[in-house]
Amino acid sequence: MRMHSWGSLAFGAALLLMAGCGSKAKVAGTPTNKVNVIELGRSLNADRTVKDPTDIFQPTDTIYASVETETLGSAMLTARWTFEDGQTVDSTTQRVPASGGVIRSEFHVWKPGGWPVGKYHLQITLDSTVSGVKEFTVK
Amino acid sequence: MGFLDKLFDRKRANAAVKGGRPDFSNVESGSSTAGDPNAVSRPAGPRMYTVVKGDSLSKIAEREYGDANRWREIYEVNRATIKNPNLIYPGQKLRIP
Numbered sequence A: 001m002r003m004h005s006w007g008s009l010a011f012g013a014a015l016l017l018m019a020g021c022g023s024k025a026k027v028a029g030t031p032t033n034k035v036n037v038i039e040l041g042r043s044l045n046a047d048r049t050v051k052d053p054t055d056i057f058q059p060t061d062t063i064y065a066s067v068e069t070e071t072l073g074s075a076m077l078t079a080r081w082t083f084e085d086g087q088t089v090d091s092t093t094q095r096v097p098a099s100g101g102v103i104r105s106e107f108h109v110w111k112p113g114g115w116p117v118g119k120y121h122l123q124i125t126l127d128s129t130v131s132g133v134k135e136f137t138v139k
Numbered sequence B: 001m002g003f004l005d006k007l008f009d010r011k012r013a014n015a016a017v018k019g020g021r022p023d024f025s026n027v028e029s030g031s032s033t034a035g036d037p038n039a040v041s042r043p044a045g046p047r048m049y050t051v052v053k054g055d056s057l058s059k060i061a062e063r064e065y066g067d068a069n070r071w072r073e074i075y076e077v078n079r080a081t082i083k084n085p086n087l088i089y090p091g092q093k094l095r096i097p
Helices: A002-029 B003-015 B057-065 B068-077
Strands: A034-041 A063-071 A075-083 A088-096 A101-110 A118-126 A129-138 B028-033 B047-050 B093-096
Touching: A034 A118, A034 A129, A063 A075, A063 A118, A063 A129, A075 A101, A075 B028, A088 A101, A088 B028, A101 B047, B028 B047, B057 B068, B057 B093, B068 B093
Parallel strands: none
Antiparallel strands: A034 A063, A063 A101, A075 A088, A075 A118, A101 B028, A118 A129, B047 B093
């Protein structure tokens, strides 16, 4: 009986050890490309951060989206803008440089004649994975 | 922006809505990424840039095109608002061709 308990403990410890090794290997092999921040505003700073964050715009505004990504290397970043009726306003893809790391990208849209008032949706995709969404209003 | 200006903007924007469905065919867009000027995808048309403290036309050209010598292109399309290319002001809105 006593031997059986020690055996069970040893078996459990071995299982835990294996599980630990397994999880480490999994982390090392998992891509870490991700979107950290999505900001909307009417203008940008020189470093591509948003100067005046807002989610309410006027029809004549240029609308900027600043996106901070963290990647291991090159990645494709896409901004898809849609209107409240589901209609696509614009879709732009930007390549994140191969240097990777934490990088700021910006997307902007402008409509001559002014934006129709209503609600809009911005979807950010990193390497075909939806990585964030933002809603904003034009009024 | 005054009340009449806002009213005018709203009327103009809503004029683009035909048959209850807005027309986005003339939307202009662009993008850029830090650290890789070659990766910058240029917009189909002009866009607006708001001047910040410390900006000059050559700095904006360097940032937008990766070439400071292209400042004149920005100057040319903004001649109506830039009297002296050496003098631009924070808050000033420039069209980037």
